[in-house]
Amino acid sequence: MNKAAEHLIKISNIAKEYSSGDATVSAIRHMDFCIDDGEFVSIMGQSGSGKSTLLSVMGGLNHPTRGVVYLDTMDVYALSNEQRADFRSEYIGFIFQSYQLIPFLTVLENVKLPLAITKFKEKLQDEMALSVLDQVGLVDKAHRLPDQLSGGEQERVAIARAIVNKPPILLADEPTGNLDTKTTMDIMNTLQSLNEEGLTIIMVTHNPDLCRFSGRTIHVRDGQCHDDA
Amino acid sequence: MRLHNISFNNLRRRKGKTIFLITGLLIGIATIVTLLTITENMSRDIEERLDRFGAxxxxxxxxxxxxxxxxxxxxxxxxxxxxxxxxxxxxxxxxxxxxxxxxxxxxxxxxxxxxxxxxxxxxxxxxxxxxxxxxxxxxxxxxxxxxxxxxxxxxxxxxxxxxxxxxxxxxxxxxxxxxxxxxxxxxxxxxxxxxxxxxxxxxxxxxxxxxxxxxxxxxxxxxxxxxxxxxxxxxxxxxxxLKQAMMSKMQSIDMFKSFSYGVAALVIFIGSLLVFVTMMGSVNERTREIGIFRAIGFRRGHVMRIIMIEAIFIGFLAGLLGFGVGRGLAWIVIPFVIPGSSLSGLSGTLGVVALLLGVSLSLLASLYPALKASKLDPTTALRAI
Known part of the structure; x- marks a missing residue:
């Protein structure tokens, strides 16, 4: 990645509006912040505060109505649709709400999913997928289907899928939203370990207890950054 | 892991729908094979009869x-x-x-x-x-x-x-x-x-x-x-x-041929419509899944390819089975339609036509659903984000 830029991600004067009939709803009114390489940032806010929209805008999924998203020096939304797909494949790992695993693929196949569009040979894909499954402690369940796993295990498969092609940035949307306290702690410890290995993590949550795992918390309210600490 | 693995796994998981799709197309192709085989046999039978009729x-x-x-x-x-x-x-x-x-x-x-x-x-x-x-x-x-x-x-x-x-x-x-x-x-x-x-x-x-x-x-x-x-x-x-006798008989065969083609076209149209509607339903059903593909970096072409591979597989299988079933039906029907005659040999050309027809119809019927799938906005598709 080009290290000429001062920050890894720069959110500059972002706004996102949705049309709902004749009315216009502002999901993000105005946001301006930067994230450095290797940071673990929590984006916290109530439901409807615009935090998930912000995450999708940062991930190149949701074109902002106004403003610019930079990754290093690259203007993400100046890219074409197909270039943005390549950008997501190369730079972003996504952990979606409710795991979002593909039910007809095994754990191993789900983890290998981002590799299906690469030129990596099958053997190398297996090695890469098993390596990350080992990292999240699920090698022994590689050939099970998602519905044969617990919620926590499914979340770990989602993490493994997000990091299998070694992206520099991990975007996690409520990664522990459906989990019990103990499993939540396990998942957060896993994310913390990944961050310690150099992965930049941006996590959306509404649970204030989880902010202690991240080095920085951005509070979002009514589509604006309320606090950045 | 390759795109075709995703296609085949999906077909395997949605067994009921896959069988339904194959059956729909199979009926169309089997009808065509049966009618064409009967027509071909009738034509040959008349040809032989006229040969026997003399100079x-x-x-x-x-x-x-x-x-x-x-x-x-x-x-x-x-x-x-x-x-x-x-x-x-x-x-x-x-x-x-x-x-x-x-x-x-x-x-x-x-x-x-x-x-x-x-x-x-x-x-x-x-x-x-x-x-x-x-x-x-x-x-x-x-x-x-x-x-x-x-x-x-x-x-x-x-x-x-x-x-x-x-x-x-x-x-x-x-x-x-x-x-x-x-x-x-x-x-x-x-x-x-x-x-x-x-x-x-x-x-x-x-x-x-x-x-x-x-x-x-x-x-x-x-x-x-x-x-x-x-x-x-x-x-x-x-x-x-002395071509009058032959011409009138060949005209009858040609009329039957035209009728066969008409029926076959109708059945094939219905079969294709079935594939189209089912594929559209399948795309709607898989919106979330397609959203995940797009979010993790699949290009529009990748999503289209997944659906088109499914269509090719369905079309190929329907063509193959349709050919077999069609020939089987012809084997049963021919002795009733043409007394004293029976199905003669395997027609390689008809087999190839059945396969090509199955694949091309399935591809054609899946083209729009695949395009629609590839155009899905990942955020809308995922909704959760």
């Missing part, structure tokens, strides 16, 4: 005074004088442009003789070419095969009082009646038939031919053109093409 080109010498009674020739007793063909020149028939369409060439010599005080028409034939052409000739006894054999038409036998084993002196040579031709209801009933070269000798027409019958039937043969080509080679001949 469809008759070549006779040009003569203004000639009145005809057998195959275009009447011999008016002692006044019968026409310019006949030279036997050695008949080889030219095999040199016309459409020579490959010529089946049997049956030359004959005709002339009057007197047997037991009565005038009768004597016909010399080449048994090897004549008998396969006249499959409706049935003999009591052994048909003529040697130079001294004679077959006598049923009416002539009565009129002349001839029976099998009787001797007849013709042109100073002794002949033996070896067969009586059973009534045909045609000119043959009143004539005497012998071996060509022997009869040429009796009639004192060595190397001469009075009439040539040609069997040139085959599906789509240019009979009229062939008659013209023959006339060019034999300027002193009058060449008649």
């Amino acid at each position: 469809n080109i008759v070549m006779v010498p040009k003569s203004e005074n000639l009145s005809l009674s057998y195959g275009g020739v009447t011999v008016g007793g002692v006044n019968y004088t026409i310019e006949e063909f030279d036997e050695n020149r008949l080889g030219a028939l095999r040199e016309i442009e459409n020579a490959e369409n010529i089946g049997i060439i049956a030359p004959k010599v005709l002339g009057p003789v007197e047997i037991r005080g009565k005038q009768v028409l004597l016909m010399g034939i080449d048994p090897e070419s004549e008998l396969p052409l006249k499959t409706w000739w049935h003999f009591e006894g052994v048909p003529p095969s040697h130079s001294t054999d004679l077959a006598v038409g049923s009416e002539a036998a009565k009129a002349l009082g001839l029976a099998i084993g009787d001797s007849v002196m013709l042109g100073g040579k002794n002949f033996v009646v070896t067969a009586i031709l059973q009534p045909t209801g045609a000119a043959e009933d009143g004539i005497v038939i012998g071996e060509l070269h022997a009869i040429q000798g009796v009639l004192e027409k060595p190397g001469k031919i009075s009439l040539v019958e040609i069997s040139a039937f085959c599906n789509g043969c240019p009979i009229t053109e062939m008659a013209l080509q023959i006339a060019e080679k034999f300027p002193n001949a009058r060449v008649n093409a």
Whole structure:
């Protein structure tokens, strides 16, 4: 990645509006912040505060109505649709709400999913997928289907899928939203370990207890950054 | 992990829908295969029947005074004088442009003789070419095969009082009646038939031919053109093409063919519609899944490819099974539709057509759903984000 830029991600004067009939709803009114390489940032806010929209805008999924998203020096939304797909494949790992695993693929196949569009040979894909499954402690369940796993295990498969092609940035949307306290702690410890290995993590949550795992918390309210600490 | 793994896994998971899709297309293709197989067999059957029916080109010498009674020739007793063909020149028939369409060439010599005080028409034939052409000739006894054999038409036998084993002196040579031709209801009933070269000798027409019958039937043969080509080679001949019977029968087959194609097109349209509707439903059902693909970096082309691979697989399987089922149905139906006939062999071309049809229809019906899937906005598709 080009290290000429001062920050890894720069959110500059972002706004996102949705049309709902004749009315216009502002999901993000105005946001301006930067994230450095290797940071673990929590984006916290109530439901409807615009935090998930912000995450999708940062991930190149949701074109902002106004403003610019930079990754290093690259203007993400100046890219074409197909270039943005390549950008997501190369730079972003996504952990979606409710795991979002593909039910007809095994754990191993789900983890290998981002590799299906690469030129990596099958053997190398297996090695890469098993390596990350080992990292999240699920090698022994590689050939099970998602519905044969617990919620926590499914979340770990989602993490493994997000990091299998070694992206520099991990975007996690409520990664522990459906989990019990103990499993939540396990998942957060896993994310913390990944961050310690150099992965930049941006996590959306509404649970204030989880902010202690991240080095920085951005509070979002009514589509604006309320606090950045 | 490759894109086709995703396609096949999806088909495996949605077994019910996959079977439904394959069955829909299979019915269409099986219908086409059945109808085409039946039509093809009917066509071949008629072709064979017409071949058995006999010649469809008759070549006779040009003569203004000639009145005809057998195959275009009447011999008016002692006044019968026409310019006949030279036997050695008949080889030219095999040199016309459409020579490959010529089946049997049956030359004959005709002339009057007197047997037991009565005038009768004597016909010399080449048994090897004549008998396969006249499959409706049935003999009591052994048909003529040697130079001294004679077959006598049923009416002539009565009129002349001839029976099998009787001797007849013709042109100073002794002949033996070896067969009586059973009534045909045609000119043959009143004539005497012998071996060509022997009869040429009796009639004192060595190397001469009075009439040539040609069997040139085959599906789509240019009979009229062939008659013209023959006339060019034999300027002193009058060449008649008997194509009316064949044309009317082929027209019936063509009408059935058109009907078959119409039914097949309708069934195939319904099958394709089924694939289209099911694929559209499948895309809607898989919105979330497609959203995940797009979010993790799949291009629009990748999503399209996943759906198109599924379509190819469904189409291929439907084509293969449709061909098998269609041939099976044809095998059952043909004996009822064409009595005395049965399904003959495997048609490789039809197999290839069935496969191509299955794949192309499935692809065509899936094109729009695949395009729609590839255009899904990942955020809308995922909703959760």
